[in-house]
Amino acid sequence: MNEKEKETQGKWDTLLAQSPKTWTTTSIHTCLDEGVPPGYRRRFWKGLTEWLEVDLNPPLPSYDYVDLLVQPCIYWHTIKIDLHRTFPDVAFFAAGQQGQTLLFKCMKAYSAYDIETGYCQGLGFVCGMFLMQLNEEEAFRMLCIVMFKYGMRQQYMHDMANLKIELYQFSRLVADLLPAVYDHLEKHRVEPIFYTTSWFLSLFSKDFPLEFASVVMDHLLVEGIPMLFKVPIALLSIHQEHLIENCSDLEEIVTYMHTTVAQTDAKTMIAKAHGLDITQFMLDRYAQEFDIMQKHNICDDTVSPVEQGEKIGFLTEKLFDSENERSRLEAQCELLKQQLNHAKSALQGLGSENQAHETTITQLKTQSAKDTEEVQLLKQQLKRVRSLQDAKEPDTSSHTPQLHDIVNESSL
Numbered sequence: 001m002n003e004k005e006k007e008t009q010g011k012w013d014t015l016l017a018q019s020p021k022t023w024t025t026t027s028i029h030t031c032l033d034e035g036v037p038p039g040y041r042r043r044f045w046k047g048l049t050e051w052l053e054v055d056l057n058p059p060l061p062s063y064d065y066v067d068l069l070v071q072p073c074i075y076w077h078t079i080k081i082d083l084h085r086t087f088p089d090v091a092f093f094a095a096g097q098q099g100q101t102l103l104f105k106c107m108k109a110y111s112a113y114d115i116e117t118g119y120c121q122g123l124g125f126v127c128g129m130f131l132m133q134l135n136e137e138e139a140f141r142m143l144c145i146v147m148f149k150y151g152m153r154q155q156y157m158h159d160m161a162n163l164k165i166e167l168y169q170f171s172r173l174v175a176d177l178l179p180a181v182y183d184h185l186e187k188h189r190v191e192p193i194f195y196t197t198s199w200f201l202s203l204f205s206k207d208f209p210l211e212f213a214s215v216v217m218d219h220l221l222v223e224g225i226p227m228l229f230k231v232p233i234a235l236l237s238i239h240q241e242h243l244i245e246n247c248s249d250l251e252e253i254v255t256y257m258h259t260t261v262a263q264t265d266a267k268t269m270i271a272k273a274h275g276l277d278i279t280q281f282m283l284d285r286y287a288q289e290f291d292i293m294q295k296h297n298i299c300d301d302t303v304s305p306v307e308q309g310e311k312i313g314f315l316t317e318k319l320f321d322s323e324n325e326r327s328r329l330e331a332q333c334e335l336l337k338q339q340l341n342h343a344k345s346a347l348q349g350l351g352s353e354n355q356a357h358e359t360t361i362t363q364l365k366t367q368s369a370k371d372t373e374e375v376q377l378l379k380q381q382l383k384r385v386r387s388l389q390d391a392k393e394p395d396t397s398s399h400t401p402q403l404h405d406i407v408n409e410s411s412l
Contacts, residue, residue: 008034016040020047021054028222035267036218042133048221049138052145060144063113065137069105071112075119079107086124090210092132102131106140114147120156122201129205129217150225155200166200166228167192169286173233173278181240188250195257196232204231207262215266219273226278234272235261 001009011031015023028051036044053059073079083093083100092099106127111119126146130139147153154162170192175182198206203220205213220227236243239261247253 005037009037009040012037012040012044016043016047020050023047023051025222032218032222035215041214041218044218045130045133045142045221046138049134049142049145052149052221056145056149060148061113065109065140068109068112071109073108073111075111076108079104079111079119079124082121082124085121087128087205090128090132093128099128099131102136102139103128105136106131106143109140110143113144114153117147117153117156118158120201122198122203122206123156125202125205129203129210129213132210146221152225163197163200165287165290167196168290169283170196170229170232172286172289173229173282174236177233177276177278178236178240180244181236184244184247185253188248188253190250190253194250194254199232200228203228207258209263212264212266212269215270219270224280225283226280227273229283230273230276230278231269233276233278234269235264237272237276238264238268 008031011034015027015031083104084095086103087093087099090099091097093103094100103124107119107124110117110123110127123143127139127143130142133139134142147156151162155166171182174185174192203213204216208216216227216231239256242260243253243256247256
C-alpha cells in the first residue's frame with residue numbers, strides 16, 4: 001500500500017468512526033472524491049442508510065418486515081421469473097444461491113410495502129446491488145429510502161410516466177450541453193429510449209460492470225437525482241468524438257452504447273460528471289415543459305425535443321409570467337396581512353387604554369361618592385355644633401367660620 005492509499009484509508013477511517021448523523025455532504029465528498037477503498041463500501045452504505053434518514057421528510061411509512069413477507073403477493077410469479085435475469089453472471093445470484101432467495105424476499109416485501117409501485121424488473125437490479133453490500137433488512141431499508149427520498153419509485157410505476165419525463169429531460173440536456181452529439185443522434189434517429197432505459201431503470205447496474213455501477217451508486221446516494229443525468233451526459237461527452245466520426249447508423253450507435261460506452265472507466269466518468277452544471281432547477285424546468293406538452297397535446301414522436309421545446313416556449317413564458325404574477329399577489333396579500341395585524345394590535349392597544357380610562361373613571365366616581373358622604377357627615381356635625389353653641393354661649397359663634405371653612409374645603 002502506497003502513501004496515497006494510506007492517506008485515503010485514513011480519511012475513510014475518520015469518517016466511519018463518527019456517527020452518520022454528524023456527517024455532512026462536504027465531509028462525505030472529501031472521502032468519496034478519493035474513491036471507496038476495497039472493503040469499505042459495506043460500512044459506508046450502512047452509514048448512509050442512517051445519514052439519509054436524518055432529513056427524510058416525510059419519514060418512511062412504518063413497516064414490519066416480517067409481516068410484509070407473509071402478505072399475499074400478486075407479483076410472485078413475475079419476481080420468480082426475473083430472478084434468473086438479474087445479475088446472471090454474479091455467483092451470489094446464481095440459481096439456488098442465497099442471493100436469489102434474499103432478492104425474492106426483498107422484492108416480495110417491497111411490492112407489499114409500496115402497493116402503488118408494486119414490482120418492476122429494474123428494482124431487482126437496484127436491490128441486488130444493496131444485497132451485495134448489506135444484510136437483507138438493511139438492503140430493504142436502503143431500497144425504500146432511495147425510492148421515497150429521491151422519488152425514484154415513480155419511474156417504476158406501471159405507466160412509467162416518470163421514465164418518459166426522464167427521457168425528455170435527458171434529450172434536452174444532450175441538446176443543450178452536447179449539441180454536436182444531439183445532431184448526430186437525431187440525424188440517425190437514435191432516441192434515448194434505445195439505450196438509456198436500462199441505464200435509468202437498473203441505475204447502470206445491468207449494462208455496466210458492478211464496480212462502475214457501485215461508484216455511480218456511491219455518488220447518487222449522496223448527490224441525488226442530478227447524478228442520474230450527469231452520468232449518461234458524461235459518458236456521451238467522453239465518447240462523442242468516436243460516436244460522430246465512426247458510428248454512422250442507428251445499429252452501430254446503439255451497439256456502441258451497450259458495449260464500448262459500457263466499459264468506460266468509472267473514475268474518468270466521475271471526473272467528467274462533476275464538471276457538468278446540471279441542477280435540479282434545470283431538471284424541474286424540463287419536466288415542466290414536458291407537462292405543458294402533455295396538457296396541450298403538442299407531443300409528437302416525429303418532432304425532436306428541441307422543436308417541441310420551441311413549440312412550447314410561449315406557453316412556458318406564460319406559465320412563468322403567471323407564476324410571477326402569483327408571487328406578486330402573494331406578496332401583496334402578505335403585506336395586507338401584516339397591515340391587518342398591525343391594525344389589530346393598535347386596536348387592542350386602544351381597547352386596553354380605554355379599559356384603563358374606564359377603570360380610572362370608576363375609581364374617581366367611587367372616591368367622589370365617598371367625598372360626598374364625608375361632606376354630608378361634616379355638615380351634620382356642624383349643624384349639631386351650632387345648635388349646642390346657640391344653646392350655651394351665644395358669643396362662641398366666632399369658631400363657626402373655622403368649621404364652615406373645613407366643610408367648604410372638604411366639598412372642594
